[in-house]
Amino acid sequence: MRKWVLVYGALACGSVALLLLIIWAMGGLDQLTSLSHDGFVALLLAVGFTVFLAFFLMGLSFYSARRGYDDNVMDGRDLPQTDDVWARQRRRNSKDRKDQP
Numbered sequence: 298m299r300k301w302v303l304v305y306g307a308l309a310c311g312s313v314a315l316l317l318l319i320i321w322a323m324g325g326l327d328q329l330t331s332l333s334h335d336g337f338v339a340l341l342l343a344v345g346f347t348v349f350l351a352f353f354l355m356g357l358s359f360y361s362a363r364r365g366y367d368d369n370v371m372d373g374r375d376l377p378q379t380d381d382v383w384a385r386q387r388r389r390n391s392k393d394r395k396d397q398p
Contacts, residue, residue: 361367
């Protein structure tokens with residue numbers, strides 16, 4: 298794994314922890330103490346899943362851009378014309394009907 302990924306992850310987690318520590322020190326987390334244990338676990342799971350999904354989707358977009366998958370479809374020239382696709386499908390369907398007994 299690349300070093301910058303680990304450094305970025307550590308800095309992101311550290312900055313979030315520092316922000317939560319500052320808010321807690323100022324007394325801003327009093328509303329969270331009124332949550333039940335199940336509510337707090339649900340909140341943590343929802344936030345964790347959302348962050349995971351954001352990282353995963355951004356990672357896929359970076360992977361796609363670096364591998365060059367986006368280069369061919371930027372202007373849409375490599376996509377078949379809609380009429381051609383429908384015409385080929387109609388020809389296939391008519392051949393399939395003729396082949397059936």
